[in-house]
Amino acid sequence: MGLKFFLNGKFVEKDDAKLSVYDHGLLYGDGVFEGIRSYNRKVFRLGEHIDRLYESADAIRLNIPMSKNDFTGKILETLKVNDLNDAYVRVVVTRGVGDLGLDPRKCPKPTIFIITDKIVLYPKELYENGMPIIIAKTRRNHPITLDPRIKSLNYLNNILARIDATDAGMMEALMLTIDGYVVECTGDNIIVVKNGKLMTPPADIGALEGVTLDAVIELAKKRGIETEYKKMLPKEVMDADECFLTGTAAEIVSVIKIDNKVIGKGVPGKITKTLMADFKKLTETEGVPY
Numbered sequence: 001m002g003l004k005f006f007l008n009g010k011f012v013e014k015d016d017a018k019l020s021v022y023d024h025g026l027l028y029g030d031g032v033f034e035g036i037r038s039y040n041r042k043v044f045r046l047g048e049h050i051d052r053l054y055e056s057a058d059a060i061r062l063n064i065p066m067s068k069n070d071f072t073g074k075i076l077e078t079l080k081v082n083d084l085n086d087a088y089v090r091v092v093v094t095r096g097v098g099d100l101g102l103d104p105r106k107c108p109k110p111t112i113f114i115i116t117d118k119i120v121l122y123p124k125e126l127y128e129n130g131m132p133i134i135i136a137k138t139r140r141n142h143p144i145t146l147d148p149r150i151k152s153l154n155y156l157n158n159i160l161a162r163i164d165a166t167d168a169g170m171m172e173a174l175m176l177t178i179d180g181y182v183v184e185c186t187g188d189n190i191i192v193v194k195n196g197k198l199m200t201p202p203a204d205i206g207a208l209e210g211v212t213l214d215a216v217i218e219l220a221k222k223r224g225i226e227t228e229y230k231k232m233l234p235k236e237v238m239d240a241d242e243c244f245l246t247g248t249a250a251e252i253v254s255v256i257k258i259d260n261k262v263i264g265k266g267v268p269g270k271i272t273k274t275l276m277a278d279f280k281k282l283t284e285t286e287g288v289p290y
């Protein structure tokens, strides 16, 4: 039996989950999305993802015609219908079908769909040995043009940086702000460890406020590790003792090299490995069941 997805109020087979070419999500990237994971039939931080979805929608003045409660219920139902124990959930709300002009007022009804499937971001050995990355040539969108805190369907900025990584033979790229500060990778937040302290760039310089990042910061605090939101230039990140990325899809992955600079000892660091284990335990214990 194939996968069934929620699309505009109904469950449809994967092959029948089709959209209009007049959908503004497709024509203009006019919409928002979330990527969520479930572990052992429990959805990790579902409330946080739902909140961020509605905040992203608000930020583009898209009114989701469903309550947060109903939306949450539909996500859980989609996971149940597909009988998935460990899944990746992609939730998308677009401006909907309109005409061939930008005007969002021509789109009377948002398109809503929920996909539940599997996702593997990086190969297993990268989780064990760490990952080399590059600094992308493509700079992060400036918050006054398109705020990266909005998880919009307009991901070309990230995709161009991801192409920079591929061109360099790498899996991931670190993005900088226009004025050269480290912000985040193409689909992950970045954390560095220096002298036992955790540091991550503040979201207001142009990063997504990551759900995984928040969880890791909580875990670090529980262990008495000091944490700080800090604007950092690439040199400070490259001189760190440890570095790792966090994201729903990636979970936690160690960074062992940035451009030609080896980070720390060139292997996943002690605090990184501790937090990886803490995070794994957290995903196994908390979550919304279905």
Ligand code: PXG
Binding pocket: 034, 035, 121, 158, 184, 185, 186, 187, 188, 189, 207, 208, 209, 210, 211, 212, 213, 246, 247, 248, 249
């Ligand atoms: N920054 C960006 C730009 C992201 O897109 C994160 C950070 C991490 O946030 P969370 O809340 O997930 O910890 C993301 C989210 C993919 C993929 O296919 C990546 C994300 C979401 C969905 C899919 O690589 N990253």
